[in-house]
Amino acid sequence: MTFAEQVAKRHIALLPSPGIGHLIPLLEFAKHLVVNQNVHVSFLVISSGEVSAIQDQLLHDSTLPPDLHVIHLPQVNISPSLDENTSLITQLSRICQESLKHLSKTLELNLPKALVIDMFTTDAIPVCKDLGVPVYSFFTCSTKALAWAFYVSRFKKECGRDVPGCASLGIDELPGAFLNMGDEDMRHFTRLTMVSGIFVNTWEDLESKSSWLNGIKNDPFYKTLPAPPVYPVGPLIKRDEAVAKSHDYIVSWLDNQSPNSVLLVSLGSGGTLTSEQMRELALGLEMSKQKFVWVVRKPNDFTSSGTFFNAGRDEDDPLSYLPEGFVERTAGAGLVVPSWAPQVAILRHEATGGFLSHCGWNSTLESLVHGIPMIAWPLYAEQKMNAASLIKEIEIAVKPSAVDADAGGKRVVKREEVERVVRLLMESEQGKLMRVKANELKETAAKAMKPGGSSYELVSSIVKSWN
Secondary structure (H helix, E strand, C coil), X not given: CCHHHHHHCEEEEEECCCCHHHHHHHHHHHHHHHHHHCEEEEEEECCCCCCCHHHHHHHCCCCCCCCEEEEECCCCCCHHHCCCCCCHHHHHHHHHHHHHHHHHHHHHCCCCCEEEECCCCCXXXXXXXXXXXXXXXXXXXXXXXXXXXXXXXXXXXXXXXXCCCCCCCCHHHCCHHHHCCCHHHHHHHHHHHHCCEEEECCCHHHHCCCCHHHHHHHCHHHHCCCCCCEEECCCCCCCCCCCCHHHXXXXXXXXXXXXXCEEEEECXXXXXXXXXXXXXXXXXXXXXXXXXXXXXXXXXCCCCCCCCCCCCCCCCCHHHHCCCCHHHHCECCEEEEECCCCHHHHHCCCCEEEEEECCCHHHHHHHHHCCCCEEECCCCCCHHHHHHHHHHCCCCEECCCCEECCCCCCEECCHHHHHHHHHHHHHCHHHHHHHHHHHXXXXXXXXXXXXXXXXXXXXXXXXXXXX
């Protein structure tokens, strides 16, 4: 491409916060803008230390379109400001705050028509105000979480529960991390009213099954904020995930299984289980007698987000933490994969018929796009809210019941309950009905992202406004 052709294109910058769950949807949005909307994109990357293996692979993928330029902001070190009690959200906030001290100089090199941030890079808003660059937010969680983000400060003041204009939330569905945030972290949510618009990774037909998007658009509470326009622009997921040679054996194994017979067990890029829960899950899978692919990570008895910043890296062999003899006893029926697996490639395979998932929004969308019903196993952040929607509103998921553990105060899903929900999803009439509903959403998701589809045309209209 000549320099003149590049200048003629609209130039947009995207700025995700650290973490695979934030990087992937914004990278997919960037690719969509370049490939389908004829936009030149600068993709700005924040780093505070060791880059995860998965992030490195995504950002150096040879298939990235030539007009998508990855730009690394100077690396920062926030370790002196952290202690063992610093929350994940506070860590993210501080990394972004330090890194964005370099943002103005980077943007001035080639001023974009607009900057798209995510929920933890809101420190870019005052920078862009000085530069005269409009800012949009790409909200990487669900519409339900967005409604909650608008409302959480009022909730904390008034000790309320119901979100205006939206369905009621059970107290056990609320994201504890949001409730415990101080002003340092809460600023990201209060700044949502300062952007020109909010992109949400969803589509109109999915939203028609709940009251959340309608509530944000029409309830008087949001009109008094004022809440910016909310644009459903998804589902944006990894579409054609390449399978590395080291993972060819997974696809080969799936090729030898019957359609809809395999349960994928994967708890996201950052999710970890306790040692006790890992044992119970293993034994429950064995008792179920169902086929499975389990992406196993080293257990963590202190946090459920133990691999958030280093996805794809396990110094120890995670398989060594499984019950003795488990791998040998389940050989043939199950496939145990250490640390990381090509999730999209597995979900799109015809042998896959179910997904035991942490219900992070990216994984949820990947499951819906491929018509796969779920076992909801939420771990942290807004995942309990997502699980509740999948079960109560969308009706394509089931959730196991946990009991109090014998020690440590943590709740555990016992092996018998694991067996029950796995059999329910994979064998029962209820599971078949969930699969039918999931396949209906698969069809509407595909239509939304094609020319003429609701999400495709909405993005097109917004791009045309960036003059």
